[in-house]
Amino acid sequence: MLAVSYVALAAFATSFATAAPSPTTQGHVDRFVRRDADAPPFVKRAASCTPPKTSSLSAPITVTGTNVVIGANQAEGVHCLGPCNLYNVWFEDVCEDAITIKQISGQSNIVGGGAKNADDKVVQHNGGGTVKIDSYCVQTFGKLYRSCGNCSTQYKRTVLASQIIGTSGSVLVGINSNYGDVAQFDTTSLSLTSVKSICDTYQGNSSGDEPTKLTSNTSNA
Secondary structure, three states: OOOOOHHHHHHHHHOOOOOOOOOOOOOOOOOOEEEOOOOOOOOOOOOOOOOOOOOOOOEEOOOEEEEEEEOOOOOOOEEEOOOOEEEEEEEOOOOOOOEEEOOOOOEEEEEOOEEEEEEEEEEEEOOOEEEEEEEEEEEEEEEEEEEOOOOOOOOOEEEEEEEEEEEEEEEEEEEEHHHOOEEEEOHHHOEEEEEEEEEEEEEOOOOOOOOEEEEEOOOOO
């Protein structure tokens, strides 16, 4: 299992001035690449957090993105059109969502990295399959992960969360129980401060209506 050091995570929580090291078992530090206004085509900075109706500002990643710091005003963030791996991808200031998963099936892995100032969600799971979030730091956020509550096509979704450092958040994970979603936590590895709920369940729909919240912090395991 890849893991980012707690030193790196603590540094992220205080400042982005120094990029965190790459998580490797050999201690090698890879060069980080900064992506924003002048660094197309990976992630291009928008003028604001409001993307155009047809946005070219998102980054369709279908394989792997590694060691990237994404600046503020990045509109829709990173879109994974298929299963993807995001290693040490950091978001300085999230707009609507940082990462959107659109795979129909398979598993996407978000390992290392982190996000700050996500008023709503960090990871939005619109497709199917599994999302694994490991060794991740999140600060001042609405939800770390949300299974889409009102997408026109719904799926059974699974999220695996481990080694999460979270501060000042509303909900770590939100899932739709009526579609059979599963959230699995390595609870002994979670380090949470001022996070109101670990897991909320919702009655999802495919009509576009606001989903109904059902439970908060209720385990069915």
